[in-house]
Amino acid sequence: MANEQLADLTQPQRDRLAFIELRVRFVGEIRRQDLVTRFGIQSAAATRDLALYKEMAPGNIDYDAKGKSYVLGPDFRPVFNFPPERVLSWLTQGFGDGEPMRLKAWVVSESPSRITHPDLDVLASVTRAIHQECALAVDYHSISSGKSEREVVPFALIDNGLRWHVRAFDRKSQEFRDFVITRIKNPVVLKGQLVSPHERSDQDIQWTRIVELDLVPHPDQPRPEITEMDYGMRDGVLHMKLRAATAGYILRKWSVDCSPDHSLRGPEYRLWLKDHLAIYGVRNAVLAPGYAAPETTGKGTECD
Secondary structure, eight states: HOOOOTTTTTTHHHHHHHHHHHHHISSEEOOHHHHHHHHHOOOHHHHHHHHHHHHSTEEEEEEEETEEEEEEOOOOOOOOOHHHHHHHHOOOOOOSOOOOOOOOOSOOOOOOOOSSOHHHHHHHHHHHHHHHTEEEEEEEEEEEEEEEEEEEEEEEEOOOOOSSEEEETTTTTTTEEEEEEEGEEEEETTTTTOGGGGGSGOOHHHHEEEEEEEEETTTTTHHHHHHHHTTOBBBBBBEEEEHHHHHHHHHHHEEEOTTTOOOOTTTTTTTTEEGGGGGGGGGGGGGGGTTOOOOOOOOSSSBB
């Protein structure tokens, strides 16, 4: 029935209804003003769009009189079939929120695709918890300890180049950790439950710490001038500022030799971290190729 109604609408109308669904499903709420601001329409038109979506998909949205917003309904069933890549682009970069149709490409291109994608229902629960600053109850499947029930307080998504994680405070270990989204099952947003000050992102030292890294052409690779061109270096150095919580992922993704004596061999190691001590104290530095901490702390990565 919904598909038949969509077919009778104009493309701008479908785009606005798709935006309503995205906001409610992944953020948890939408206000009339959100449509007005996003599409430049009048308030009356926004009211009609919300009423039309509610009619087309009963149970998907409810009006919250106290908050003066439309919120996720108890019987939500998606009308639009969004590809995970577009949802994550919208969530993390703020674009691509129209109807998920096949768009015309202006030039032929190919890019490597991911082997796995997060389940959108799981992702939606995670992002609603982030937006609403709520805790999340999950069944989590860990390589080290198997399945466990946990309560986490999520606050950010992290893309490590291969898969998506959520950065969260883990009430079980009482630590901030990265959780692989594909390993999360049966998430429940714990609305109304108190989040303590020590569980918030500003208390996550690895998240708030910024590390400054100088990457240079690998001394044992030929033609350093080409590496400088490829990475847009200035005076032979690529200066980067990264959150400590993401540094290990990025250094691994770019195959940066982080050994103190640039001892790694292979054509993939075109970059060298000039000062390996720059990532001292970064908990996921163990992921960086060739890195060995001056002292063994006994702690592994924060990704479980």
